[in-house]
Amino acid sequence: MSAILWEWLDMAVRWLHVIAGIAWIGSSFYFVHLDSSLRKREGLPAGAGGDAWQVHGGGFYHMVKYLVAPARMPDELTWFKWEAYATWLSGFALLVIVYYFGAELYLIDRNVMDLPVWGAVALSIAGLAVGWLAYDGLCRSPLGRSDNALAAAGFVFLVALSWLFTLLFSGRGAYMQMGALIGTMMVANVFLVIIPNQRKVVADLMAGRQPAAILGQQAKQRSMHNNYLTLPVLFVMISNHYPLAFASRWNWLILAVVLVVGAVIRHFYNTRHKGLPSPWWTWAVAAAGAVVIVLLSMAPPADEEQAAAPAGPVTFAQAEEVVLSRCSMCHMAEPVWEGVRVAPKGVMLDTPERIRLHAGDIRLQAVLTHAMPPGNVTEIPPGERAILAAWIENGARVE
Known part of the structure; x- marks a missing residue:
């Protein structure tokens, strides 16, 4: 009976994780698209940065974005946060069920490092905490003033961690650790930066103060990070079914290429939605990256x-x-x-x-x-x- 209940618990949490992930990613993609498609027109309310007309499900929608906030608080306000929280909570529950309780099978590889179960779990949890703190520190450092410089530093940071985790865990475990870390960074962006900044804006409005523009700028930067990391983290989520990715000699380098491929694909759509000339070169980069991934996966195992x-x-x-x-x-x-x-x-x-x-x-x-x-x-x-x-x-x- 316990085995049956455990199996269904695994299935239920996995199902919840997929549902919550679809909701979070869907809303993230939608709002990035909406933000990119806004146009400045005459007749917009004071403080509005642009608007967009959309049609869906037989109805027309008129969307207006305020650069900081409207002059007064609306009577009703929808917060987009629970999708992110549910995704992380269910994902961490899966990490515990599959990789912590099954550490000897899925997280530990004695040929990589002979860790006790408690040691492997402690390293995993510490990796999530330290990884977020380091990333947050990068964003708050002078590098955070330049989106491009911060993106480059963030890429090097994630690749270095990918390599480090392959020295601690099994290939499968290292990939799941990276997926958990990226997911933690993304939801912490929502929980610790985006939503708190939005709450500060709301509090200022209710108090009759002018909200600081930096609050929206910080939230937008973290939101764009989440957008560009979405496709790589989805790759990691399904990678445990594909050993040529996680169990290859160059698994950490494959993940580095995936980070690039996912980013350039999102860049194509983000640019296209802004009404700018489509950067078709991104598909050449993505195709070249796919070829590199296949070639790397063909290398024989290290031993x-x-x-x-x-x-x-x-x-x-x-x-x-x-x-x-x-x-x-x-x-x-x-x-x-x-x-x-x-x-x-x-x-x-x-x-x-x-x-x-x-x-x-x-x-x-x-x-x-x-x-x-x-x-x-x-x-x-x-x-x-x-x-x-x-x-x-x-x-x-x-x-």
């Missing part, structure tokens, strides 16, 4: 050179022995590995026919990358991976 090719032809019996001793404790109808309740992705490797059927998955997960076993918990040596590679290259036959 592959240690494995000597098997002497003579490899039989199925040799490959089967590796699979049964290193993989089948999880990939069977009733897994016997603690914490694994059902065979991951429904892949079972407990019979010769099932092993042959999933030869392609074995090649991707255990040969081309070392994503499996997770964190190499069953301590499969390079020589046994070489046996699997030779058997698959020979046609994955079952004698």
